[in-house]
Amino acid sequence: MSEFLTGKGYQVFGLVRGQNNPKAQLVQDENPSLELVEGDLRDLSSLIAALEQVQPDEIYNLGAMSFVALSFRQPELTADTTGLGVLRTLEAVRIVGGTQNNPIRLYQASSSEMFGKVRETPQTERTPFHPRSPYGVAKVFGHSITVNYRESYSMHASSGICFNHESPRRGLEFVTRKITNGLARIKLGLQDSITLGNLEAARDWGYAGDFVEAMWLMVQQDEPDDYVIATGETHTIREFLDLAFRCAEIDGWESFVRTDPRFERPAEVDVLCGDAAKARERLGWKPRVTFEELVRMMYESDLAEEAARAELDR
Numbered sequence: 001m002s003e004f005l006t007g008k009g010y011q012v013f014g015l016v017r018g019q020n021n022p023k024a025q026l027v028q029d030e031n032p033s034l035e036l037v038e039g040d041l042r043d044l045s046s047l048i049a050a051l052e053q054v055q056p057d058e059i060y061n062l063g064a065m066s067f068v069a070l071s072f073r074q075p076e077l078t079a080d081t082t083g084l085g086v087l088r089t090l091e092a093v094r095i096v097g098g099t100q101n102n103p104i105r106l107y108q109a110s111s112s113e114m115f116g117k118v119r120e121t122p123q124t125e126r127t128p129f130h131p132r133s134p135y136g137v138a139k140v141f142g143h144s145i146t147v148n149y150r151e152s153y154s155m156h157a158s159s160g161i162c163f164n165h166e167s168p169r170r171g172l173e174f175v176t177r178k179i180t181n182g183l184a185r186i187k188l189g190l191q192d193s194i195t196l197g198n199l200e201a202a203r204d205w206g207y208a209g210d211f212v213e214a215m216w217l218m219v220q221q222d223e224p225d226d227y228v229i230a231t232g233e234t235h236t237i238r239e240f241l242d243l244a245f246r247c248a249e250i251d252g253w254e255s256f257v258r259t260d261p262r263f264e265r266p267a268e269v270d271v272l273c274g275d276a277a278k279a280r281e282r283l284g285w286k287p288r289v290t291f292e293e294l295v296r297m298m299y300e301s302d303l304a305e306e307a308a309r310a311e312l313d314r
């Protein structure tokens with residue numbers, strides 16, 4: 001997001017929590033012009049101070065405890081950060097406000113996890129929510145409170161109901177990167193197998209670089225609103241594995257993949273598939289990177305990274 005905004009000529013500030021956040025340097029290295037500001041989604045006064053210091057025109061709240069599996073083990077922390085963090089951000093905007101002629105605009109990262117046990121396929125902005133994890137429940141709160149503040153205080157607050165969006169920068173704990181990184185290590189002879197949970201789950205996977213453009217477009221509209229951001233294509237984890245192993249020119253992925261119930265969740269979201277017709281019609285947005293290109297991009301990036309690391313270790 002910050003890279004996209006910097007490319008558009010924005011001065012970008014990133015909120016960083018904790019006294020010595022290990023990710024701060026990593027983010028700074030990726031985008032040297034990014035300016036880091038202290039603040040925490042769990043501390044309203046710190047958000048107010050950050051807004052007073054920066055006086056932003058636009059806020060993109062992509063902050064959350066975003067790993068669904070962990071939300072079952074740390075539900076209260078998830079509710080506090082992923083759910084109440086949105087309320088605190090909205091309150092900070094309401095209090096600091098920007099100027100009357102130039103009010104602060106807000107983007108809230110809502111999630112397709114809100115659909116959970118889906119009531120209809122494909123999912124649209126009108127599909128009822130049925131979250132299946134503490135993370136999904138917290139996101140429903142964040143989404144609903146954003147709508148409520150928009151209606152109550154005429155805030156320019158929009159929500160993007162984003163389906164899974166991936167890239168080489170995805171954390172290693174998420175299934176796509178776990179697969180592409182494990183596969184790269186298998187290819188280089190550094191690892192024998194990949195251990196996963198439920199292989200039957202299906203997701204609508206898009207490229208994060210495409211999705212940030214949709215987030216920005218929402219904020220540029222005269223009227224704030226909610227939009228589903230998705231590719232409209234759904235694939236199982238088995239299909240992801242099949243394609244990734246073909247990219248690596250390794251036959252028979254089944255011999256390299258183990259399953260372990262440790263990676264299964266107490267309640268699963270079986271299949272997600274979004275309909276982004278509203279974003280297409282009103283924002284003129286459509287995804288550019290295909291599923292095949294995404295899988296290849298992630299595998300090739302992991303292969304290059306792991307090969308460079310192995311070279312250094314020699």
Ligand code: G4F
Nearest residue numbers: 066068111112113163164173174175176196197198201263
């Ligand atoms: O990659 P995942 O952990 O992503 P998940 O749960 O779909 O959530 C991601 O997308 C959401 C948008 O829909 C975001 F809101 C959220 O923050 C996050 O970015 O898991 C995808 C699927 C699940 O069904 C999971 O059970 O893969 C299945 N899976 C199977 N084996 C696994 C594994 N997931 C992980 N992380 N690790 C496994 O070993």
